[in-house]
Amino acid sequence: MKKRYEDLEQQDGTVVRYQRHDNGGGLVAKGAVVDSTAYVADTAWVDPGARVEARARIGQHAWVEPGARVEVAATVGSHVHVGRGAQVGPGAKVGTRSHVGADARLGARAVVEPETRVAEGTVVPQARRGDRHIAA
Numbered sequence: 001m002k003k004r005y006e007d008l009e010q011q012d013g014t015v016v017r018y019q020r021h022d023n024g025g026g027l028v029a030k031g032a033v034v035d036s037t038a039y040v041a042d043t044a045w046v047d048p049g050a051r052v053e054a055r056a057r058i059g060q061h062a063w064v065e066p067g068a069r070v071e072v073a074a075t076v077g078s079h080v081h082v083g084r085g086a087q088v089g090p091g092a093k094v095g096t097r098s099h100v101g102a103d104a105r106l107g108a109r110a111v112v113e114p115e116t117r118v119a120e121g122t123v124v125p126q127a128r129r130g131d132r133h134i135a136a
Contacts, residue, residue: 016048026058038070041078056088059096068100077114089126 005019006027018027026040031048034040038052041060046052049066056070059078067085070076074088077095083102088094092106095114100106104118107126112118 018045021046024058032064053090065102071108083120 005017007015007017009015017030020026021028021034021040022036023038024040025042026044026046028034028040028046029048032046032050034046034052035054037054038056040046040052040058041062043060044058044062046058046064047066050064050068052058052064052070053072055073057075058064058070059076059080061078062076062080064070064082065084068082070082070088071090073091075093076082076088077098079097080094081099082088083100083104085103086100087105088100089106089108089110091109094100094112095116097114098112098116100112100118101120101122103121105123106112107124109127110124111127118124
């Protein structure tokens with residue numbers, strides 16, 4: 001059985017406590033807000049100040065940085081890095097091994113293909129009904 005919490009020392013010497021999320025067992029920092037219906041895989045990390053909304057899914061080995069927001073029913077694939085202050089819009093999907101740069105904005109239902117790098121500050125527009133993919 002895994003420990004219920006982990007303490008991680010930051011570069012500046014401060015210690016941040018991460019607790020296991022009830023749905024998936026991923027590590028959620030004190031100060032992060034993760035809805036009880038969201039799924040956070042057991043090897044994923046959600047940093048302080050981040051927000052993961054209802055029915056969102058965070059995959060294996062994913063990292064959601066401080067101030068980032070994963071909105072309702074969005075999916076963050078495995079090995080994905082969501083940068084500081086980035087926003088993954090409602091129903092958006094971020095493919096495996098992708099990187100969403102700091103302060104980037106993915107619109108509702110946007111799709112980031114696997115192994116894609118979304119540059120810092122980039123805005124990916126909302127997908128229209130019927131659109132299948134938006135290449136970032």
